[in-house]
Amino acid sequence: xxxxxxxxxxxxxxxxxxxGTLWRDTPRGRFRYGAVIxxxxxxxxxxxxxxMTLLAPGS
Amino acid sequence: xxxxxSSAVARPPEPDPSVTRAWIAAILAWIIPGGGHxxxxxxxxxxxxxxxxxxxxxIGLLLGGxxxxxxxxxxxxxxxxxxxxxxxxxxxxxxxxxxxxxxxAGATFEHxxxxxxxxxxxxxxxxxDAHDIGLGRKP
Numbered sequence: 393x394x395x396x397x398x399x400x401x402x403x404x405x406x407x408x409x410x411x412g413t414l415w416r417d418t419p420r421g422r423f424r425y426g427a428v429i430x431x432x433x434x435x436x437x438x439x440x441x442x443x444m445t446l447l448a449p450g451s
Numbered sequence: 452x453x454x455x456x457s458s459a460v461a462r463p464p465e466p467d468p469s470v471t472r473a474w475i476a477a478i479l480a481w482i483i484p485g486g487g488h489x490x491x492x493x494x495x496x497x498x499x500x501x502x503x504x505x506x507x508x509x510i511g512l513l514l515g516g517x518x519x520x521x522x523x524x525x526x527x528x529x530x531x532x533x534x535x536x537x538x539x540x541x542x543x544x545x546x547x548x549x550x551x552x553x554x555x556a557g558a559t560f561e562h563x564x565x566x567x568x569x570x571x572x573x574x575x576x577x578x579x580d581a582h583d584i585g586l587g588r589k590p
Binding site for chain 2: 393417
């Protein structure tokens with residue numbers, strides 16, 4: 393597996409599940425917090441990657 | 452001569468059971484991901500921590516990540532070793548039983564290393580969490 397987006401998504405999923413469980417005590421709170429972390433990691437990475445394409449030579 | 456008052460004899464303070472329990476939980480949580488929470492009766496958390504830490508460490512290994520050791524001339528490897536050591540038994544088993552050189556030229560070398568370093572750091576946080584639960588600071 394060399395798909396960077398897939399690997400980043402799996403990584404984000406693991407991290408969000410872990411921190412959702414660590415920092416919230418109710419199932420609903422865990423889901424919401426985990427979803428925010430997941431969306432932030434994946435969305436933030438895609439946004440930064442997209443911005444970096446603007447800096448790429450020849451863009 | 453009167454007999455000494457036994458109540459006046461200084462005795463060493465007995466360890467607080469919650470402190471002892473908290474330290475046992477923290478050490479268990481470090482050695483076996485989720486073990487400390489299982490010891491404290493938090494089965495749900497134990498299962499989540501075990502699955503996340505072990506699977507992320509395993510994925511990192513499959514991706515060709517590096518099993519760190521302290522290297523002369525590269526002081527930052529100390530921190531990397533500390534982070535991976537945080538994974539406890541998974542790291543120790545791989546370190547002692549399997550030769551995993553890691554291939555820096557591999558396409559997923561950095562990804563794999565990130566997975567394993569993160570797994571170790573998360574397990575250290577889980578150990579601190581188990582310690583807090585053992586002390587009653589956290590439900």
